[in-house]
Amino acid sequence: MSPGMIKSPEKMMEKFEIIKPLKGTVLSIQTDRLVLSVYKPSAAPLVTDYLTQNRDFHKPFSQKHSYSYFTVAEQRSYLRSDLRQFERNTQVAFWITLKVNPESIIGRLSFYGLIGGCMNTCYVGYHLDEECQGQGFMTEALNAGCDFMFKYYKLHRIEADILPENKRSISCVERCGFERMGYNEKFMAIDGRYQDHVMFVKLNPEVEM
């Protein structure tokens, strides 16, 4: 990827610390309360537990999944694919755990569709465990994740597309410095049908072109 010019990376307010990758991960960064990790395929049972527990809660905000999606075998294959994309610099898919309980996943934060060249952009998607809402965990993860992507992938912008009625998600991106920049009609198939999305963008204040 061809990076934009970073003015003064050392001056960026970092909200994360890169730590020695934890067992079963290839990258781990930590924030005040969280660890964000890119997992190896061996984490499939943990991931499957999290997704299964939140299946009904996530359904109105996700693409439609078949029964087999919620199996360890299929999640192992998704993790393999995530890892390949991470190695090719096209995606960074973090799984979120609490520092105090690294054995249980509480969410996912994925930066995907990385494009370099004259665009230097990507999309972001995320979800939390239903029981972990209302505590600022996604705000903390998204702030750290965006800082990380800006610093190490030298992106110019990060885009979040959100259903207009998803007030919690809109509040979260606004808290993290995203601004509303448009409206994408029939943008993504969510819960089985193409739905309109509001486009929010966070620009990297450190990139000068």
Ligand SMILES: CC(C)(COP(=O)(O)OP(=O)(O)OC[C@H]1O[C@@H](n2cnc3c(N)ncnc32)[C@H](O)[C@@H]1OP(=O)(O)O)[C@@H](O)C(=O)NCCC(=O)NCCS
């Ligand atoms: C979208 C989603 C991640 C938002 O979760 P969330 O917990 O509301 O997000 P935040 O981390 O920003 O937390 C904000 C809440 O924590 C509270 N909070 C507590 N401590 C906080 C802190 N230190 N910092 C920020 N907020 C804090 C805020 O007051 C706010 O609560 P409120 O909405 O009840 O007022 C979650 O609702 C979810 O997973 N939804 C289903 C999937 C989904 O919609 N994904 C996004 C698709 S675009």
